[in-house]
Amino acid sequence: MVVPAGRTAHEILAEGEQYTDHPLNWSGILENREELSHGSDKFLEVKELWKIFGPKAEDLLQSDLKFSSKQEILDQTGCVVGLRNVSFNVRRGEFFMLMGLSGSGKSTCIRCLLRLIEPTAGHVLVNGEDICAFDKATLMSLRRKTFGMVFQHFGLFPHYTVRDNVAYGLKVGGASRVESYEKAQKAIETVGLKGWEDYLPGSLSGGMQQRVGIARALAKDPEILLMDEPFSGLDPLIRREMQDELVELQDKLHKTIIFVTHDLHEALKLGDRIAIMRDGEIIQLGTPEDVVTSPADDYVREFVQDASPAKILTADRIKEEPSLLIYEWQGPHVVRHLLRAARRQNAFVVSKHHTLLGLVTREGIDDLIKQGAASIKEAILADVPKCEPHTIVEDLFPLATSSHFSIAVTDSAGRFLGVIHDRTILDSMISDREETNND
Amino acid sequence: MTKFPANIQIPLATWVDELMDWILAHWGGFFDALGDILLQVLLYIEKFFLVMPWYVVLILVGLVAWRALGRWWHGLVMAALLFVIGTFGYWRLAMMTLGLVTSAVIISLTIGIPAGILMARNNLVEQLLRPFLDAMQTMPSFVYLIPALMLFGLGKVPAVFATIIYAVPPVIRLTNVGIRQVPQTVLEAAESLGSSSRQILFNVQLPLAFPSIMVGVNQTTMMALSMVVVASMIGARGLGLEVLLAINRIEVGRGFEAGLSIVFLAIIIDRITHALAARQRQFTSH
Structure with a gap:
């Protein structure tokens, strides 16, 4: 103490x-x-x-x-x-x-x-x-x-199947069998346990058991x-996964x-x-x-x-406005001009609703122009490194090293929020202390 | 100074005698009525075993053992053991013993399971019952014969009464233990979902305590069987009486046959109830 x-x-x-x-x-x-x-x-x-x-x-x-x-x-x-x-x-x-x-x-x-x-x-x-x-x-x-409550040691009923566990709260509340099973099914699907309804909790892994616990708490809305x-009893990898899913769930x-x-x-x-x-x-x-x-x-x-700052700082905090953003309806020549003017090799492409579509490179655009295409759609690389605002910096390291492009930050609906460069990630690790103190 | 002073004494024996006299004087009618009801139940259950043709009993025991133990030849062995009892010429006596045991077990469970539930849900009840249960289990079984004899006279009823007192503690204890062993988080979860205490009892506590209760049923049944043999001293007919007679007349062969029949009955009952208990245990290994 x-x-x-x-x-x-x-x-x-x-x-x-x-x-x-x-x-x-x-x-x-x-x-x-x-x-x-x-x-x-x-x-x-x-x-x-x-x-x-x-x-x-x-x-x-x-x-x-x-x-x-x-x-x-x-x-x-x-x-x-x-x-x-x-x-x-x-x-x-x-x-x-x-x-x-x-x-x-x-x-x-x-x-x-x-x-x-x-x-x-x-x-x-x-x-x-x-x-x-x-x-x-x-x-x-x-x-x-x-109220719905989720427990550290799950507190599942070992003699009931997953479905009956989740439906229990509805049944004791007087709901009919059909109605409680219907709502239970929805909750089971929400936590991603579809197909496991008839198993006994004892045959599931810790992470899955806690999903049952969460579904049971959510079933009565x-x-x-x-x-x-809820996640203390799980191993670190599963714990992080469950945390991320909880954030997603809470978003919904x-x-x-x-x-x-x-x-x-x-x-x-x-x-x-x-x-x-x-x-x-x-x-x-x-x-x-x-x-x-x-x-x-x-x-x-x-x-x-x-x-460590890598575990506290989120992508949302270190993301930047991109110096250049391409819109899907812009033609190849316009895009080439923009890239040159901004002295950039590549840039992210978004739709009318600001949904991230991918990334175009200068070579890709050059090729398109040679072929005489009218739209940049074919040059868009959809497979770009992406993360969500709540992703912690530590989780950005593998993304950053796996690709030579910058990381795009998108919300759960896929809308583009900002960009994180490799350099920014490193900076954030060093300058975090001064930065936060000046807030 | 090796002698304990003779003037310091607690006349417990006198008190107990006086209590028995008082009970007989004031409650005699109650025990007569209770005895009559018990007797009706006993005769009814005994009749069930005696009226069935022997081969039907054999087939039933074989089938139940097969279902419980899981292998067909287990059923066959159990039926064979019963068949051997028949070949000794003890079929009727074995059925009478079985009837007495069944009656004693049924009554023991109707008293024992609710008592165990009460004990599990209330610490005060547990503290009060525990010394009684300890006493009931450590007291030599013969001791129960005397008050049973005084209250109900000779015959089946005192035999079953003594048997119940001797055989009921395990099922009470194991019901209590089984319910108390249900993990706290499971109870908390049930409570947090808005269960009433009745719903918790029937949906959570009893199902999870079931394996433990079944072990209690097994033990109660075995103790009832052993007591029914002892109770033949106060007029319960059946295999026990046969052993008693053989001892009195020093007929070793007859005693051996009767004793072996009791052992066979014990094996059959034990294996079947034990298998039923073990079958439910899969959840609790969690």
Whole structure:
């Protein structure tokens, strides 16, 4: 634990409260201040949530002892503090990360949102309704409709087939067999498991089992997706693949996602905002950029230190406007002129809708003109290195070395967003620190 | 000082005697009625085994063993064992024993499985039941014969009663263990999907505990078989009585035949229930 010498627990706590009580003062949220002040943007509100494990937890909350450190409370009362005065808001459609080491309270926190663990005190508001005040039946229907949860150890039903696993949530909600199977099928296809419907989970690989877990959570089309370290149990290659697919899925589905992780890289890659927890408190809340550039304290700094820029920087951040862009309807002679004028050997070609079609080279155009063709279509090389805005720089290395062309950045619909030159990739590795500090 | 002081004593024996007297005086009617109901059930089940022609029983046992054990010749061996019992001249007695065991097992399961479920879902119940289960399993089986005899007199009913007390603990324990062994994440997942506790019990806990429950059924059945033999001392007829008589008259050959018949019955019952338990285990290796 990184508690700087010379600071008392009270000081640390006071600092923590400052963060949790006044999240708007955080630089990263400044830009979103306007949005946050609207009630409708507080889709999920967590207010002063406490969880204390042990007998007489309520008595402890009444006393001043609750301001003592975790260890002091444990020594004096035998109670373990799971969550200490946690507050945050999540906007509709936001990808919200809860990050911390094991024992920091992140898993407890996400379970309290569904009341899988009953909070000792505090409120969880969904769409303005306090679910902590719900009775059993209302809570159950909330779980059936509004929430979907994905677990680290999958939590699949080993005696049910993939299809029955995914349909389970619909069936317990009272949906007919036909209807639940129909929706389950859709969810199964969404996660790319078509053809595996009749297998038992035990016969699938870890990555595929977690796809079943995700399909099961998605089947009832919940507004909020809770993910408790869903990819931690998978090997690194599969983990990255699943992260990429989750990003793609989120692009399509626009769920509100609360994602627990202990992996900073994962948090930086996926999150719109990150809440860093320690000893049951939120010690920093901000965008990935904030967390990296201005860590709240030594604890966060230590986290961030080993994050290499190649793993944080995304293509979106280092992409440039191309010096020359060719449109598909431009004729060969025009293109040759443009290339010469720009002193370029090649350039990307886009359609009317700015969709990337490929790349033309000067030799290709010269050949076309010799043949007397009227359109440049035949000279377009479609097979060019491409990446998406959220691709991290580390993943660009293989692309850059596999081709002598620059890398095109396109969105999921194939629209051209910018270009990344080999030189830019190298520059980004060196100048990242100064650049981010000047932001 | 090797003698324990004689004036320090707990008259537990007297208390127990007095309790039995009190129960007999005030609850005699209840136990008579209970005995009558039990007897009806017993006779009905026994009749089922006695009325069936011997070859039908052979074929049924062969088929069930075939289905359970997976190989046709396993079925054949099981049927052959039963056939050998018949050749000893013990067919009728074997069927009576089988009837008693079946009745005791059916009643044990109707009590034991719900008790195991209750125990798994409530820690207090588990703490309360555990010492009783320990006592029931460690007590020599003969001890149950005495209160059973006093409550129900001689005959089949006390025999089955004593058998149930002796044989019910394993199925309670293993139902409890099976349900408690269901992984926490699976339960959390079921809960997060909005299952009621009833839905969790029937959709998740019981199916996943099934292999363990079946092991309990197997053990309960085997214990019931061994107890039915002992219970012949208080009037249960069947193979056990035959062994008892042979011991009393020192007829080694007769005792051997009867004993071997019991062993054959045990093998048949054990293999079939064991195979049913093992068959379901494939999920839990996960």
